[in-house]
Amino acid sequence: MEREQLIVKVCGMRDAANIESVAKLGVDMIGLIFCRTSPRYVSMVDSLAGFMPNYTVNQLKEMKNPSKSTDIKVAPKRVGVFIDEMPQTIITHVYNYRLDYVQLHGYENRIMIENLRRTIEPDIRRNVKFIKTLHVSTLEDVEEYKDYEGAVDMFLFDTSCRLGGGSGQKFNWDLLKQYSGETPFLLSGGIGPEDVDNIKNFNHPRFIGVDLNSRFEIKPALKNIDLLQEFIQSLRK
Template identity: 35%
Template sequence: MKVKVCGMREPDNIAAVNGLGIDYLGLIFHPASPRFAGQPALGEWIGANRDLFQKTELVGVFVNAEIDYVLNTVHDYQLDWVQLHGNESAGYCQELKLLWSVNTLRKASICKAFSITPDFDFSDTHAYASSCPLFVFDTGGKQQAGGTGQQWDWSKLAEYNSPVPFLLSGGIGPNDAAAIRRIDHPQLRGVDVNSKFETQPGIKDVELLRTFVGRLHG
């Protein structure tokens, strides 16, 4: 069960969370977010300490961003993944993948987030399967920048039958490890956590995460 901790912003906190053996660290590059990570000093710190992340993949979260901004941010912050958390089309994802296939820019894998509502049709994900090797299923409804902080009805996962693996997201908190472990879905690869583990926006409670990760891994 992989763990992504999103909404990271401060170097010391990033280093401490990374020390828990986290699989993905998420940096939000949406200026409207209180967890906005687009500070040049952070990019410089990552570049100077890239050896800290040999076993951790850095994920940049974008919301309806211009493609040039995504490309430049992947380069400047040495990202391994881009997570598209807006209304990006399948064509947008295909264009990103094509651009990385024909130039020498730093390349990243593409993860598409979907907002799950009671009437969401999982067939809407099919058009993204050729360009996105990973999905994130987050809570739909009234969106804040980066999510709602609320859970959705996980029983709806029974409707998902695509071969693309996914991370479960949306309002996951410290007491949810047991319920997550009970989810029986062949494409569940892990969880994406954020606000329920914070002391303030962008700052994660390391001990709370340590306990949660231990319970999740059993």
């Protein structure tokens, strides 16, 4: 049975032109990091400067004037990444940035996630989905999924590191053979241009996509479009 096309999430974005260029590559998700300690932090200053392309406006323009197409067939989903943030701050960002996904990248517990979902849905924003990052270095780290199974829509398995992410380091993917949960997951942690074959050969019934970040950067928060394009084309052919 042929595997469905893998999801491609590009995380740690901030520059408007760069975001629009990445969107044209057909990626599925754009990750916006709202953690102040990250070099890829998205601040209100960036927002006021119009850092996020307004895809709705672009699509309306395209319908009125097809000759000036934006080349964005489907706008990527917006993922807000938070690390142990206050629930009210997350709710505010979901509303202000029209987030489609909330990625909880710290030590958030199940009760907090369930309460947050109830608060957001449906009054703040409908159909917001939740991703829980699990930081992996041992089999015990993988087993932590049991604390969140049924409370989130997706897991993201990342390398355990002091920085909390964006380290460019891989973990042992073989550890995920022991993952027996029902929740689908994205693979993250140091994935680079040379990993296409490894990803294609990685088999797990719940594996649905990859999360890309530092290995495709010119500098923090600015992605190399050529590298991404080559990687995505190779992954999907």
